[in-house]
Amino acid sequence: MQTAYDVFHGAPSDISSSIDYLDAFHTDSSTEPQVRLALTHVASMQSWLDHHKVQLTRQLLALASTTPSIVPQQVLASIGNITRTEAFREVNRANTLRQFPSLEQAFVDGRISSAHIDAITRIAFHLDDSARQQLTDRGAWINTIATHATPDNFARALKSEVARIHNDDGVSVLERQRTDITLKHWVDRESGMFCVNGRLDPESGLRFIGRLDNTVEQLFHAAVPTNCPTDDRKHGHLAALALVALVDGSALSSSSPNSRAEVSVVIDLHTLTHGLHDKSVIHTGHDVELPIETIRRMACEAEIIPVVLDSKGVVLDIGRASRLATRYQRKALEVMYPTCAIAHCNVPNAQCQPHHIRYWRDDGTTDMHNLIPLCPEHHRCVHEGGWKLSLHGESRQLCVTYPDGRSLTSSPTDTARKDLLYDIS
Incomplete structure (x- = not known):
């Protein structure tokens, strides 16, 4: 399959060829492979445009250094018809x-995207001069990781490298984050409603989200309020109601099994016992990092559920998770499938439901060999769209057979699992 890099570097007239291809492309009658190829041409053009925008922005900055009346952000925002935030980016x-x-060269070649640049920008912003220089000195390593990883995976690897630079497994970063927590509230004049905005350090945030999610489950598992939105606002609406219930003290009693936050942290055994190594796995379920010592302490205090993996990514232990089958299985599925089990689907596991490969009505059992997580869209494809699924072997190879007879075989490593097991060597 062609990539944006292949298209971009096929011939001197790459961009002209891509423009001609897209100009003659008939979207309404195109097949999936044709759409994929067209998107590859779009990606190559986007890389070309992004590179030139960086070059022009750099020149604006140079001109502004000698001509104070030139404000690069204002020029970019007005001419590009973008927000000031985007211009600053x-x-x-x-x-x-x-x-x-x-x-630079990887960006010019189209081997990395603007999202990779944004990832390292965010991380470098919080470093002091010494740490930033040490990260810069790792240029060859950074280039290798960036050109072989998704932006999210690249960001995770950078965070682990920053922890190494500080030589404290991320403890100093967490301490700075703890001093930076904040909360503010105001009344929106147009709606007359209270607005709340804040930020929490990773440890506090995971406890908060875990408690909030448990409260949503406890209050609305059986039914949601009659006035609850049914679109994308549903989750936020229920979360707000749960937060109010927690503040009122009407949600959970201290004796309730759900009264404490239930947060799972996936970690490999070697990292848990000996610290970070070249292929460490630490996954909180959110885009935040926790130091090893913090994970160990929270596990001892039963504030998190440590899901421990062996060197092959197989679940060894699920800490203090309840032994009720459905909860245990959900935790195990979450570890193996951070996203929907269908290859290339990025819907988070939290928005998926366990699906019986062999239907329950057909005497299918609620056992791990018969369960995979599916997002709502792919659940409909299976139940109403005629997709047939089968699961094979210890590697959990999933075969999807479409109504037209085509089939696709994948395993958990073909979903988002590859973004979890990253290599930081």
């Missing part, structure tokens, strides 16, 4: 590529 990308020149 463009400036930050140009500055980041100047600080990390090893990424």
Whole structure:
């Protein structure tokens, strides 16, 4: 299959060829492979445009250094018809590529995207000069990881490298985050409603989200309020009601099994016992990092459920998780499938439901060999769209057979699992 890099570097007239291809493309009558190829041409053009925008932004910054009346962010926002926030992001990308020149050529070649640049920009922003220089000195390593990883995976690897630079497994970062927590509230004049905004350090945030999710489950498992939205606002609506219930003290009693936050942290055994190594696995279920010592302490205090993996990614233990079958199985499925089990689907596991490969009505058992997580869309494809599923072997190879007879075989490593088992060597 062609990639954006292949299209971008096929011939000197790559961009002209892509424009001609897309201009003649008939979207309404196209097949899936044709759409994929068209999107590859779009991606190559986007890489070309992003590179030139960085070059022009860099020139604006140079001109502004000698001509104070030139404000790069204002020029970018007005001419590009973008927000000031987006304009600042463009400036930050140009500055980041100047600080990390090893990424420049990969960006020019289309091997990495603007999202990769944004990832390292966010992480470098919080470093002092010494730590930033140490990260810059790892230029070859950064380039290798960036060109072989998704932006999310790249960000995780960078965070682990920053922990190594601080030589404290991330403890100093967590301490700075703890001093930076904040909460503010105000009344929106148009709606007359209270607005709340804040940020929490990873440890506090995981406890907060875990408690909130448990409360949503306890209050609304059987039924949701009659006025609850049915669109994308549903989750936020229920979370707000749960938060109010927690503040009122009407949600959970201290004796309730759900009164404490239930948070799972996936970690490999070697990291848990000996600290970070080249192929460490630490996954909180959210885009935050916890130091090893914090995970160990929270596990001892039963504030988290440590899900421990062996060197092959197989679940060894699920800590203090309830032994009720459905909860145990959900935890195990969450570890193996951070997203929907269908390959290339990025819907988080939290928004999926366990699906019986052999239907319950057909005497299918509620056992791990018969369960996979499916998002609502793919659940409909199976039940109403005629998709046939089968699960094979210890590797859990999933075969999807479509109504037209085509089939696709994948395993958990073909979903988002590859974004969890990253290599930081």
